[in-house]
Amino acid sequence: MRGRYRTIRRIAGCALGVFAFPAAAAAADTGTVSGKVEAELVSAVRLNDGDTRLARATIKPSIRWRNSQNWQSDVSARLEISDDQSELGTTGTFSDLSQPLLRSGNVRLEIDKATQTYRGDGLSVTLGKQTVAWGILDGLQVTDRFDAVRRRDAVFTDPRPERIARWGARVKLTSDDTEVDLAAMLDASVNQLPSAGGTFSPLATRARGGIPAGAATPPLRVSSRNAALDDATVGARFSRGFSGTTLSLVAISGPDTDPVFRLTAADGLPEVQLDYPRRTLLGGTIERSAGSQVWRAEVAIIPDQVVNSLTQAPLSSAEQTRVLAGVGLDWSAPNDIFVNAQLGVDHVSEGNEQLVRPPSDVIATLRVQKSLLNERLWLRGELISILSDGDGTLRPWADWRVTDTATVSAGADLIWGTKEGLIGQFRDQSRGWVRLKLSL
Numbered sequence: 001m002r003g004r005y006r007t008i009r010r011i012a013g014c015a016l017g018v019f020a021f022p023a024a025a026a027a028a029d030t031g032t033v034s035g036k037v038e039a040e041l042v043s044a045v046r047l048n049d050g051d052t053r054l055a056r057a058t059i060k061p062s063i064r065w066r067n068s069q070n071w072q073s074d075v076s077a078r079l080e081i082s083d084d085q086s087e088l089g090t091t092g093t094f095s096d097l098s099q100p101l102l103r104s105g106n107v108r109l110e111i112d113k114a115t116q117t118y119r120g121d122g123l124s125v126t127l128g129k130q131t132v133a134w135g136i137l138d139g140l141q142v143t144d145r146f147d148a149v150r151r152r153d154a155v156f157t158d159p160r161p162e163r164i165a166r167w168g169a170r171v172k173l174t175s176d177d178t179e180v181d182l183a184a185m186l187d188a189s190v191n192q193l194p195s196a197g198g199t200f201s202p203l204a205t206r207a208r209g210g211i212p213a214g215a216a217t218p219p220l221r222v223s224s225r226n227a228a229l230d231d232a233t234v235g236a237r238f239s240r241g242f243s244g245t246t247l248s249l250v251a252i253s254g255p256d257t258d259p260v261f262r263l264t265a266a267d268g269l270p271e272v273q274l275d276y277p278r279r280t281l282l283g284g285t286i287e288r289s290a291g292s293q294v295w296r297a298e299v300a301i302i303p304d305q306v307v308n309s310l311t312q313a314p315l316s317s318a319e320q321t322r323v324l325a326g327v328g329l330d331w332s333a334p335n336d337i338f339v340n341a342q343l344g345v346d347h348v349s350e351g352n353e354q355l356v357r358p359p360s361d362v363i364a365t366l367r368v369q370k371s372l373l374n375e376r377l378w379l380r381g382e383l384i385s386i387l388s389d390g391d392g393t394l395r396p397w398a399d400w401r402v403t404d405t406a407t408v409s410a411g412a413d414l415i416w417g418t419k420e421g422l423i424g425q426f427r428d429q430s431r432g433w434v435r436l437k438l439s440l
Helices: 002-026 424-429
Strands: 032-046 052-066 071-082 102-104 107-120 123-130 166-175 178-185 220-222 233-242 245-255 260-266 269-275 278-290 293-310 316-333 337-348 360-372 377-386 391-403 406-416 431-439
Touching: 052 107, 052 431, 260 293, 260 316, 391 424, 406 424
Parallel strands: 220 269
Antiparallel strands: 032 052, 032 431, 052 071, 071 107, 102 107, 107 123, 123 166, 166 178, 178 233, 233 245, 245 278, 260 269, 278 293, 293 316, 316 337, 337 360, 360 377, 377 391, 391 406, 406 431
């Protein structure tokens, strides 16, 4: 209990520090204050037995304050309630600063965003809890590997990835068609994992560091996430546009947001530690518009990627070179049809080690959507296929805008493949779902 109060005091201290200056400025300038509340209720039923696999409510109140001195404050919170706490995901991968303010059974309350931004002539400075989106592909993370993301629902989120804000600073410098974007997060939080027993708790050997599917897993422990300086994430992005084309170069250094499994011992008993070693990413992107089409491409290299390997020693790991690449097309087709198609490759050199994962993953995505009835009804569909595994998911759904503030959606996540596939490991979790979104 004492540790919980200490965490709350730390977060409150950070928030007060971030907002101290604009609060003082508000005494001289009333400014403009606006707020809204977004709510989402979603329920999912497993198709093979009718079992309810998800019933979760998310409420996100937010407030924005602007004044005439180029300052803007943004604060939002996230309240989540679920009928099964396993569907809320783990919190052991968060730093003390990012731990939920309230965590009681099936209820969690956390700060979703808390920023203070200054915007001047060609300069933007943002302090506080924030996200940094640097990729240009839709859901395929190539250069877009600065942020931690929520993995509790695997790939079955919209939009994807679902980013997790962290405490830090960001500076943008712009001049004509050139932008320099610098970011540093002194918050060692990493990807939120599914809880044990959750719908999308990992089953495949590759997702368990080499522990075979179905085998008993020793107790899991996450390496400390409170080394603010040692585990800081820093990065820079330089971009320039010309003649309908935008080029960018990206560099990121920080702890990998996906874990490496290591075998340790506690009190003489075996224990698995989820470690997040540092890695460096160097990459580039190109985006070009051509009439009704937008073409995108990304490539990145991680020369020091640590991955689990298969040796005589259990849960071994090795440092290898990882190369990621992807291309995508957005097409505004006739009859108000929008098409997004992408192809990505994730390759890790084996060297002298046999890896837990395949050397290459080849991923294809296709998304099609069409609006009807003056954009009150949207029909959507997404196909995600792991071509190298032969597994994937088909996700048809429809959104009905009942009013300007309420949208009802219904759809299905149809999954196929083997138990060892990236997506096929969840083949028994094919489901139908309904969702209500409110914005007030």
